Amino acid sequence: MPFRLRQAGFTLLEILVVVMLIGLLTAVIASQGNWTLSEDGLDEEAARLYDTLELLNERSLFSGQLLALRLKSNGWVPLAYDRNERDFLPIDDASLKSRALAANLSLEWQVDSLEGDQVSLSDVAENLVKKDVMAAPEGLSDQADEDGSETRSEDERDDPLPQVFFFPSGEVTPVTLSMLSNDDLDRFQRWQISALGQVSDPDNADQEDNEGSVFEEAR
Template sequence: MPSCRTRQRGFTLIEILVVLVIVGVVLTFATLSVNPSGPGDRLDTESQRLFALAQTAADQAILSGHTVGLEVTEHGYRFIVLHQSGWKPITAGDSPLRPRRLDDDLYIDRLNAQGSHDANNEQAATLSLPVSPIAGPNPADAAEAAAANSDPNDDDRDQALAMPAALFLSSGELLPFTLEMSAKDVDHRFQIVGAPNGDIQRRRIDR
């Protein structure tokens, strides 16, 4: 009788690489989920988290075909997605891009091209993108925004709202940005720097 041979199929190189990437992402976020106690340790952990999430947002923009923005909030930061109807926040609890809250002694700021703190993304405002409807008013325009919001017939009231602090485009490019994270009574800080070609780096700055 003819013997039957069972063909055994192995894994391809691409399949192995995909698995390794998934394992690496899982291990990264598992490590970041540990809550260190000291402000210096928490600053290091949160800056690593922001760096990893910025890279995830860039990938998400490419995969979804939608521009993704990072918005600095009063107590942390969150990611928003640009749809035809405008900006919408990512709020799903199982998404890595869900809103993040920072401890009260941790701070995050956007730096302008001169390296000073900037509450508004002036470069983003030059694009044909709508202002974020979920952003808070710029500190310098708070009074103007309050007055505008008091008039429901004022169509220009949203112009006083802030633009996202960082924009990740579906083309794989991004608007240059520098986000600085610091902590009270800690002698160093971290900068998350994005280049136009999509490269994102994390830098430690000693005071």
């Protein structure tokens, strides 16, 4: 039986086929990027806001610390109540950084009312800070005043109190936040956080009840 030598290398046709496949794969990857990233950045910023709300609620529960979120039309600032400073200070954590929105995006919010005659959680947090209930053990505030150390009153604060509070008990200031595209008024994303810390999309309430958060499924 004659011995046949195996062909070495690739034919021109095989090389062309490989090049075509690589080009097709590159085009698919590029187009996939266009599907997952929005041109105005609204989806990405809405996702960051969602994660911030969830993380603040979880961290407050596990750390036993009063946390907050200061909202601005062009972004937000996660805060933690500092017992020594007796004030809300930015959180020193890469996962909870202050966020500034691009010029084509804006943030709006509305604090939702609680059922019945329940006291506003914002009022509760403000009273806690004013009375220094969470600042130190009993008597420490009086001791500080007697020693002549400086304490910051409400009128001396550099910034007003934040709008959303996250209590270690699991309660949260109920609020609805809207991320808007200034270039397209029809594009927006809303998140609603309840008094029990549940974050949901109020525009897809029925679907979320049956299948969980639409945003969670998309991620």
